[in-house]
Amino acid sequence: MSAIRVALTVFCVFTFSIASASANPSLPLFLKNPDGAAIRALVIGIDAYQHVRPLKGSVADARDIEGALRSMGTTDVITLIDGQANRTSVLQSISALVQRTNPNDQIILSIAGHGAQEPETIKGSEPDGMQDVFLLSGFEPTPEGSKQRILGSEFNHFIRQFELRGAKVLFVADTCHGGGMAREVDPRAAQMSFRQVPTYTLTVDKLVPVQNENDPVTDLDLDRTTFLAAVDRNTKAPEVKIPAIDGLRGALSYAVARALEGSADANGDGKITLSELFSNVRQVVYQLSDQRQNIVTKSSPGSSSSNNVVFQLTRGLTVQPPANLPNGPQVAMADANPKASSRAAPAISAAPAAPEPQKSDLVANKIMTPIRLAALDGNSKNFPNFSSRETTVEIVPPLENPDLIWDPKSRDVISWGDVIAYQIDPAELVTVIDRTAAIRELKRIATKSPQPVRIAPDDAQHHNDEPVQIEMTDVAGRSVILFDISGDGTIQMLYPIGSDAAPTQTGSLRLPLRVRGPFGAEQVVVISTTQRLVDLEQALLQLNRRKSPGQMIKVMAKYLPADARVGSIGFFTAP
Structure with a gap:
């Protein structure tokens, strides 16, 4: 795209940064409940569905969140994987977790897998009369298979039990229940994986819901609970490619795992507030999903997102795990992450502190992970001998998870459902390959300390001469650099130019642009x-x-200095 800048607009959102002295960096970093009580978690991940389409990244998501918690000192982590996550084991595990919960404990419930929607069982609980449902590995729309699911109202029942014991709850749902998308997928693209099954009908439903008269009617009836959902009720959640990680993943689970490791502490004061958690996870998911996914965040009424500290980061000495951990076979526990299992819970700690500053870890040398390139017709003879200066290239069939698909008829280049560049000759593909490697590296860096940035008016495909707007927040007192990388690899500097203010005097910046050719993918870097x-x-x-x-x-x-914030987002244009 050759973007034309129009009048630059600014508006104020006042922000404050609180600095604190770092504790001894030689001591390990731990995640701590600010109320001094325990952190406990139940983590579920299902790929191996027996009767509906299997998934590819939910088990890795569960292992990632489990590993993040254990590496940060949390010991009470129960993980149920694939067939372990049947209805009996899930209900037993969550009931046992309720029984060992104490006042002020922080409970984390995380589920990655297929979702669905059904008519509500509690009248008036949903505006559209449809309730969210989480499908377990053995689900099928038969009388016996109908038992293998958990209703959203049942999770609310157990969340109420945690609250009655004085605990706080963080519920992470990396599933989807609707069927829409921010942008349609190009039909030439390789099949994408979504965490939602088609509509089904239960002629006989043998599930007996867990419920009582004290259950909340809606989420708003809960008092100490925070929700993070992969998408809204009308949108599908895709499984995405994460830079430098094999296979597909759920963007929400990945973002939550990194937040738990401390990346959500935006101002470096050793505290992760609800506002910081929401902002960090929202931006990371938005970036990793190529703007197909906007998460939903909710907290109980009356909760202050800016003042509510969800977690503290402390540096301390390890001691024995806290009492009241599960023993014996009553809870099905998967093997712990071997890299993380040696870490114990913190007890003696220094002053709250964020992780010590690190040097920028942008990779300036040739990137070794190859870019996988396919011809849409499977004929690799169309390709010349590539000599990329930035990466290696692997030619693969179109169904073997390529990073780029080239259509020899139209000469379009497609990636993950979007047209990256139009009418690219084989000799020009090397620049698109270099661009793909560069953006993969930018995405990796942009998950570390993301700069909030969005595309307006929406994340759909934009056409010639349409106005779009780059919106940046939380930039008060900060210098901003903004540039674009077009689908053919062309760099375009957007800000600052000429008399543009640096540093920015207001909390947010809006940069209006107008779409021009060449069309395809635009990667905006802030x-x-x-x-x-x-x-x-x-x-x-x-x-x-x-x-x-x-x-x-x-x-x-x-x-690039170590304290830089980087945002890397795409938008997509067509003639």
């Missing part, structure tokens, strides 16, 4: 820092209007 990066600005200006995505990575690796 960098915000506490000090102006004049050398980086000048280096990027030298790359302006050049097809140099690999050189852009090298420039960022040279000049």
Whole structure:
């Protein structure tokens, strides 16, 4: 895209940053309940569905969240994988967790797998009369198979039990229940995986819901609970590619795991507030899903998102695990993450502190993970001998999870359901390959400390001469650099140009643009820092209007400081 800037608008959102002294960085970093009580978790991940379409990343999601919790000192983590997650074991595990819960405990419930919708069992609980349902590994629409599901109202029943024992609850639902999408998938793309099954009919329903008269009617009736859902009730949640990680994953679970490891502490004060948690996870999911996914966040009425501290980060010494952990066979527990299982819960700690600063870890050298390229017709003879300067290239069949699919008839390049570039000759593919490698690296960095940035008016495909707007928040007192990488690899500097303010004097920036060709994928990169990066600005200006995505990575690796926030989001254009 050759974007044309129109009038730049700014608006104020006042933000405050609280600094604190770091504790001894030689001590391990732990996740702590700010109320001093325990953190306990039940984590469920299901890929191996027996009677409906299997998934590809839910088990990895569960292992990731389990590993993040254990590595951060949480010992009471029960993980149910695939067939372990049958209705009996789930109800037994969550009931046992209720029994060992104490006042002020922080309970984490996480489920990754298929979702569905059914007519509500509690009248008036949903505005549209449909309730969310979580499908277990043995579900099928038969009398016996109908038992293998958990109703959303049943989770609310157990959440109420936790609250009655004085606990707080964080519920993470990496599933989907609706059928829409932010953008339609190009029919030439490889099949995408979504966490939602088609509508079914239960002629005989043998499930007997767990419920009583004290159950909440809606989520709003809960008092100490936070919800994170992969998408809203009308949208499908895709399984996505995570940079430098094999296979597919759920973007929400991945983002939550990184947040639990401390990445959500935006201001470095050693505390993760509800506002920081929501903002961090929302932005990471938005970026990793190529703007197909907008999470839903909810908290109990009366909860202050800016003042409510969900977790603290402390540096401390390890001691014996807390009492009241499960013993014996009454709870089905999967094997712990071997890398993380040696970490114990913190008891003696220094002052709250964020992780010690790290150098920017942008990779400036040749990226070794290959870009997988396929011809839509399966004929690899169309391709020349590629000599990419930035990465290696692996030619694969179109059904073997390629990063890029080239259509020899139209010469379009497709990636994960979107057209990246139109009318690209074989000799020009090397620049698109280099761009793909560069953006993969940018996405990886942008999950570390993301700069909030969005595309307006929506995440649909945009057409010639349409207005779009880049909206950045939480930039008060920060210098901002904004540039675009077109589908053919062309760099375009967008901000600052000329008299643009740096640092920004207001809390948010809006940069209006108008769509121009060449069309395809646009990757907008936002960098915000506490000090102006004049050398980086000048280096990027030298790359302006050049097809140099690999050189852009090298420039960022040279000049990007450790405290930089990076946002990397795409939007998609067509003639």
